[in-house]
Amino acid sequence: MELKDELDSTIGRGWRKFLSLFIILIAIYMLFALVFSFWPLSSIRGVVKKVTSSEAIIQNYEWYYDQYNAIEAQRANIKALPDRTLERAGMVMVLNNAIAEYNSRSKQITRNMWKANDLPYQITMEE
Numbered sequence: 001m002e003l004k005d006e007l008d009s010t011i012g013r014g015w016r017k018f019l020s021l022f023i024i025l026i027a028i029y030m031l032f033a034l035v036f037s038f039w040p041l042s043s044i045r046g047v048v049k050k051v052t053s054s055e056a057i058i059q060n061y062e063w064y065y066d067q068y069n070a071i072e073a074q075r076a077n078i079k080a081l082p083d084r085t086l087e088r089a090g091m092v093m094v095l096n097n098a099i100a101e102y103n104s105r106s107k108q109i110t111r112n113m114w115k116a117n118d119l120p121y122q123i124t125m126e127e
Contacts (some may be wrong), residue, residue, distance in 0.1 A: 051110045060105075060114040067102045068119050074098065078126070092126050099123045 007016040050056060076096040081088045103122050105111045112121075 014100075057114045060111050063105070064102070064115045064119050067098060067105075068123075069080065071095065071098050071102065071123060075126070096125050099125055 002015070007019075011019070074091065078088060078091050078095065081091070104114065106121055
């Protein structure tokens with residue numbers, strides 16, 4: 001009652017009724033959207049379904065292992081080369097691109113949910 005009286009004195013009784021009706025209509029719409037998959041909940045359901053599909057989970061899980069092992073292999077190849085060669089500089093650039101992609105995906109919540117715990121969150125770049 002106190003809120004009703006305060007709203008009546010602040011914005012007027014007509015506006016309070018209009019605002020109450022508007023809020024009720026939005027609540028009814030959201031309820032129907034939830035039950036019958038109207039917008040905006042249909043979009044949310046599609047995103048959740050896409051992110052949590054078995055294909056997406058397996059693909060992201062495998063991608064992290066593949067990328068991490070490719071980075072480690074590239075690091076081993078760089079260590080085998082003598083310092084100050086042109087090939088070494090190019091290989092470091094390729095390695096840093098692979099690390100940047102790994103780190104970027106690691107920050108994306110829709111992808112990092114499926115990364116194994118034994119893999120690092122971020123990998124430091126080579127110099």
